[in-house]
Amino acid sequence: MIKSANYLLIVFLLISLNIFGQKENWTKEMSKDGKVEVMNFISTRIDDDGNEVQLAEYSATTIAEGNIENFSTLLKDASLHKRFMDNTDISEEVKVLADNQWLVYYYFDSPWPMPNSDCVMKMKFTENKAEKTIVYEGVPTPKLLEEKDVKRMTYYVVNYTVKQLEGGKVDVSMWAKVTPVVSGPDWMMNAWFPKGPAGILTRLVKAANNL
Numbered sequence: 001m002i003k004s005a006n007y008l009l010i011v012f013l014l015i016s017l018n019i020f021g022q023k024e025n026w027t028k029e030m031s032k033d034g035k036v037e038v039m040n041f042i043s044t045r046i047d048d049d050g051n052e053v054q055l056a057e058y059s060a061t062t063i064a065e066g067n068i069e070n071f072s073t074l075l076k077d078a079s080l081h082k083r084f085m086d087n088t089d090i091s092e093e094v095k096v097l098a099d100n101q102w103l104v105y106y107y108f109d110s111p112w113p114m115p116n117s118d119c120v121m122k123m124k125f126t127e128n129k130a131e132k133t134i135v136y137e138g139v140p141t142p143k144l145l146e147e148k149d150v151k152r153m154t155y156y157v158v159n160y161t162v163k164q165l166e167g168g169k170v171d172v173s174m175w176a177k178v179t180p181v182v183s184g185p186d187w188m189m190n191a192w193f194p195k196g197p198a199g200i201l202t203r204l205v206k207a208a209n210n211l
Contacts (some may be wrong), residue, residue, distance in 0.1 A: 038194035
């Protein structure tokens with residue numbers, strides 16, 4: 001029993017060290033205007049083919065003026081997503097899958113040296129009227145649409161959450177986990193933070209308020 005207890009204690013300590021070690025790798029920054037808080041973490045994961053690939057995880061949060069109904073309209077209309085997503089030339093609904101669920105297609109015109117790419121996602125919209133909150137979340141479904149003449153992003157999980165506050169304010173946040181179509185050095189990926197996610201959230205607020 002003592003040996004078993006010691007073994008379990010060692011396992012617990014190793015797991016704890018691993019978890020805390022990962023948390024220490026998160027970077028927390030503010031946007032240049034001080035309005036958006038951004039956190040990011042660059043690591044790796046094992047893909048479906050057993051290869052180790054790059055993984056970028058990030059989140060952005062802000063408090064802004066706005067009406068939750070405008071955000072609801074914006075997020076449920078895929079054709080409007082290019083107004084706030086980064087380097088997105090095309091955003092369109094492919095088909096309705098169910099109530100408040102859609103198959104969506106994005107085409108990214110990425111800056112050099114990254115190649116252009118696209119992504120097919122299943123998006124789901126949920127609303128909690130009691131808590132005055134909406135959530136728009138997506139998971140990749142790369143095989144549900146024929147491939148185009150560009151590389152397809154196969155791992156892109158994203159979530160947008162908006163909560164109506166008092167005084168005409170909204171709490172807006174987003175988080176994502178992405179494996180780029182071409183892995184580059186971590187410093188290149190880190191150069192996108194905090195400006196990249198902060199820009200997405202800032203444009204999201206602007207697009208909703210301009211509806």
